[in-house]
Amino acid sequence: MDQPTTATTPGPDGETVTLARVTGETGGDLVLRRVGAHYEIYSNGLFLMDTRDGTSEREMVRASLTALPRGRSRARVLIGGLGVGFSAREALDHARVSRVDVVELEPQVIDWHEGELGEAAGYVHQDPRCRVHNADLVAWLTEASGAGEPERYDAICLDTDNGPDWTVVEGNNHLYGADGLDRLTRLLAPGGVLAFWSANEVAAFETVLRERFATVDVVEVPVARGVPDVVYLASDPR
Numbered sequence: 210m211d212q213p214t215t216a217t218t219p220g221p222d223g224e225t226v227t228l229a230r231v232t233g234e235t236g237g238d239l240v241l242r243r244v245g246a247h248y249e250i251y252s253n254g255l256f257l258m259d260t261r262d263g264t265s266e267r268e269m270v271r272a273s274l275t276a277l278p279r280g281r282s283r284a285r286v287l288i289g290g291l292g293v294g295f296s297a298r299e300a301l302d303h304a305r306v307s308r309v310d311v312v313e314l315e316p317q318v319i320d321w322h323e324g325e326l327g328e329a330a331g332y333v334h335q336d337p338r339c340r341v342h343n344a345d346l347v348a349w350l351t352e353a354s355g356a357g358e359p360e361r362y363d364a365i366c367l368d369t370d371n372g373p374d375w376t377v378v379e380g381n382n383h384l385y386g387a388d389g390l391d392r393l394t395r396l397l398a399p400g401g402v403l404a405f406w407s408a409n410e411v412a413a414f415e416t417v418l419r420e421r422f423a424t425v426d427v428v429e430v431p432v433a434r435g436v437p438d439v440v441y442l443a444s445d446p447r
């Protein structure tokens with residue numbers, strides 16, 4: 210692992226400090242920066258997530274839980290991608306949730322939550338209802354949905370990529386294709402909701418979801434600049 214650097218540069222949002230630069234699981238640079246009061250994560254030079262807003266990452270979870278059948282309690286939530294922890298925090302703060310499993314590819318991202326980054330989402334991994342699994346979600350799904358009766362989730366919320374048409378690693382394309390959707394559906398509890406985060410609308414993906422699920426909602430979440438973020442919610446597998 211490369212050594213962290215403490216190089217600082219002034220910027221419009223405040224001083225920029227590179228807190229860590231390591232080689233990630235995909236072989237490229239994984240970087241944690243503090244910019245003023247905020248934290249940013251980059252992978253292979255691609256922006257992954259920061260702590261400035263998180264509205265749509267939280268909305269993905271809130272809308273999924275709201276869409277569950279009336280009276281559903283002790284809900285189990287699966288979250289793909291820890292990032293800065295906003296989605297996991299939203300799930301843990303919800304009165305209906307008894308358990309949150311988070312699957313995160315990068316061990317370093319998980320480790321960063323032990324330090325100052327963890328404060329942004331209230332150290333989600335320390336909540337006894339939360340389990341953070343260090344794994345590639347694609348492989349994890351294959352195992353979890355394999356032989357036997359799988360553990361099922363009331364809400365499955367995926368935010369591993371910029372969207373179905375802009376994945377951070379090629380292997381993540383499986384999550385939005387037939388095989389991934391089959392596996393995700395197998396892990397869905399009756400009445401459960403499957404949610405995907407995207408930085409833009411992807412009409413072809415919506416079509417795929419409508420072919421497979423009787424109920425599909427497309428939630429647009431306005432952002433300060435540019436096109437709205439989009440959350441796809443799918444339930445009632447056909």
Ligand SMILES: C[S@@+](CC[C@H](N)C(=O)[O-])C[C@H]1O[C@@H](n2cnc3c(N)ncnc32)[C@H](O)[C@@H]1O
Binds near residue numbers: 344378
């Ligand atoms: C956009 S961030 C998630 C943001 C998160 N919703 C939040 O509230 O902070 C994407 C995360 O997914 C992780 N990731 C990407 N591909 C993955 C995979 N195949 N399996 C597990 N985690 C993955 C990245 O390392 C990163 O931490």
